[in-house]
Amino acid sequence: MSQEGLPEQFSGMVRLFPLPNVVLFPHAIQPLHIFERRYIEMVEDALADDHLVALVLLKPGWEPHYWGKPAIYDVACIGRIRWHERLANGRFNLLLQGLCRFRIENEIAAATLYRQAHGWPMPDLELNVDETLKREILRQVSARLPQEHPLSETLQTMHELPMPLGVICDILAFALPLELRVKQHLLEAFDVAERAQALLRILCNLQKPELLPMPHEARPFPPQFSAN
Structure with a gap:
């Protein structure tokens, strides 16, 4: 396996899974329910091969197309299918489970029902990383969490363990209720300091009084958001 968790002989070809309302980040785990025929085929092919799928956000105006x-x-x-x-x-x-960022170079004409693309993985660029950013980010998130928020335990772990700043940013960007365009902007930030x-x-x-909301009551698996 490569440093990004990809096969050593990764060809640069990925199976595309476009969604209108999910931005996956490295290190995060996304539950999905697959029901469209084209994406059932995609999962079947992934399970028979390398278990890899590239989740990508649809641009605004996707509905008619x-x-x-x-x-x-x-x-x-x-991402890698873990279960x-x-x-x-x-x-x-x-x-x-998210593995790494991926820059799409071009789509591939394929006989499959689902879309495929060629590109290259983009590992974190860790130059001029200021560790004080880690403390300030965690402080800002902690100040906005209601008591008993499930994310509090994760924040405590981030404080205690020598977790890389890029990983912390990715986990928080995935977990926090940010707008999709904001999440996509953070996904596109390969430079850890910029991210x-x-x-x-x-x-x-x-706003200072604005607290991050408590998550809704646990939804049944599969979740409702995976409209595919």
């Missing part, structure tokens, strides 16, 4: 090839952003996140179950109706429940500074600006721009 959803069943064709609506426009997507140039940066996706490659799956096939249902009696042929659909899948699965857990997709951390951008996240800190976002947090500081929140």
Whole structure:
């Protein structure tokens, strides 16, 4: 395996899974329910091969073109299927773990029902990383959490363990209720220092009394958001 968790002989080809309302980040785990025929085929092919799928956000205005090839952003996140179950109706429940950012160079003409693309993984660029950013980001998030918020335990772990700043930013960007365009902007920030500074600006721009909301009551698995 490479440093990004990809196969050593990774060809640069990915199976694209475009969604209108999910931005996956490295290190995060996203539950998904797969029910469209094209994406059932995608999961079948992934499970028979390297278990990799690239989740990519659809650009605004996707609705009229959803069943064709609506426009997507140039940066996706490659994920590995860590767990799956096939249902009696042929659909899948699965857990997709983000591995690395991926720059899409071009789409590939393929015979599959789902879209494919070629590009290259983008590892974190860790130059001029200021560790004080870590403390300030965690302080800003902690100040906005209601008591008993589930994220509090994660923050405590981030304080105590020598977790890289890039990983902290990715986990928080995925977990926090930020707008999709903001999440996509953070995903496109390969430079860790720039990513951390951008996240800190976002947090500081929140009104002081504004607390991060408690998550809704646990939803049944599969979640409702995976409209595919």
